[in-house]
């Protein structure tokens with residue numbers, strides 16, 4: 001039996017649309033073994049839906065893709081334990097894809113190289129910003145050239161903590177992407193490019209003094225916030241309690257705030273209160289950055 005553990009991720013971080021991503025200390029764990037029929041046991045976040053049917057389960061779909069690519073038609077048993085809220089902008093689909101591909105690849109004795117697994121994951125997900133940090137951990141910046149995925153990983157300072165506030169409603173990525181413009185004017189492009197580069201360099205240099213401005217995406221969040229009641233107030237509440245910078249997490253609806261560890265609970269509480277004032281129930285998570293990425297725990301001999 002092979003066990004794989006994959007972290008949640010927060011994409012974009014404001015201006016780094018489809019590029020920047022951060023791995024977080026919430027996990028999807030998958031055990032895989034050969035079986036005479038496809039079986040899925042699913043517990044934790046999202047287990048109450050019917051995603052335990054193999055053909056609807058993304059972990060299984062990804063595992064099956066590797067098994068078929070390797071030329072087999074074998075069945076597997078998957079035991080899934082998920083901590084990542086689903087459909088909330090925390091990379092649950094990327095984690096499922098990465099877990100399924102990695103687990104099946106390990107079970108088959110690694111017929112695919114890591115770059116092939118990464119490229120397959122990005123192809124299944126459609127963009128690299130969640131998949132890459134889910135594999136590699138830390139803060140990553142990714143680019144795709146001719147279907148090949150390139151990335152750089154930046155280790156973030158330990159003193160920085162992350163608050164994620166998760167509203168109770170789901171916002172499918174497809175809906176959140178449907179309001180995005182087909183074309184962007186030059187000024188807006190330059191503005192986001194300046195901010196994305198400034199953000200990466202600030203985090204790398206441990207200079208948090210202008211994170212707030214650097215995370216102020218001028219293109220996507222202003223269009224997406226129509227789906228998130230209380231969005232501006234939640235961002236403001238976080239900053240009022242000392243958050244260093246805030247952003248919509250991926251396609252939303254969760255909101256991310258960077259802050260020091262000692263401020264996490266206060267920031268989370270203020271953000272939840274702001275959501276509550278807008279009539280939205282939410283959950284607050286005080287998290288650390290995950291620097292390990294996907295871990296393979298083999299030979300558990302259960």
Ligand code: HSE
Nearest residue numbers: 011017018173250251
């Ligand atoms: N970069 C993606 C988006 C992340 O913002 O739509 C969501 O999966």
